[in-house]
Amino acid sequence: MKMKRMHILLMLLSAATFALAQDSGSNKMRFALLGGVNLQTLNGKDFNGDKFDNDLITGFHIGVNAQIPIVPDFYFQPGLLFTTKGAKSTDGDITSTFKLSYVELPLNLVYKAALGNGFILLGFGPYVAYGISGKAIYENESTSEKIEMDVEFKKVEINDPCIKSLFQSL
Numbered sequence: 001m002k003m004k005r006m007h008i009l010l011m012l013l014s015a016a017t018f019a020l021a022q023d024s025g026s027n028k029m030r031f032a033l034l035g036g037v038n039l040q041t042l043n044g045k046d047f048n049g050d051k052f053d054n055d056l057i058t059g060f061h062i063g064v065n066a067q068i069p070i071v072p073d074f075y076f077q078p079g080l081l082f083t084t085k086g087a088k089s090t091d092g093d094i095t096s097t098f099k100l101s102y103v104e105l106p107l108n109l110v111y112k113a114a115l116g117n118g119f120i121l122l123g124f125g126p127y128v129a130y131g132i133s134g135k136a137i138y139e140n141e142s143t144s145e146k147i148e149m150d151v152e153f154k155k156v157e158i159n160d161p162c163i164k165s166l167f168q169s170l
Helices: 002-021
Strands: 030-040 057-071 074-091 094-115 118-124 127-140 145-150 166-169
Antiparallel strands (some): 030 057, 074 094, 127 145
């Protein structure tokens, strides 16, 4: 039931995003609701220095953004999103799943030019994300044992094995 509600919410947000994305071509500030699906994994190394071998998991994002005109066809597009990230890996009978929640602040520059009845969009920019909650779930198929723990976000020291609470990226 919970997943059904999530799918309905994501479909409504997607419809709202497309409805708000329709532009008459004018150069005024606009706001939009965002929502969508994420495919996520985690990169890094384990305690032994071996690279993670993770599978993708499905998550979602929801939020708002503004489209602020700079010059014709160029916009500054800041946003505020709630997003889920994580990864899943299997080693023998043990399956590990990490489900993490972040608040993201993307700061994009967007080129938006008319193309026929629509627009062509090209954008790039950095973002900052702050971890707010997470779960680590370990399942043993042979014993049907399941362990669920809260993820502790913390400040990162050099070579410190942990999940960072603050991300910056381009």
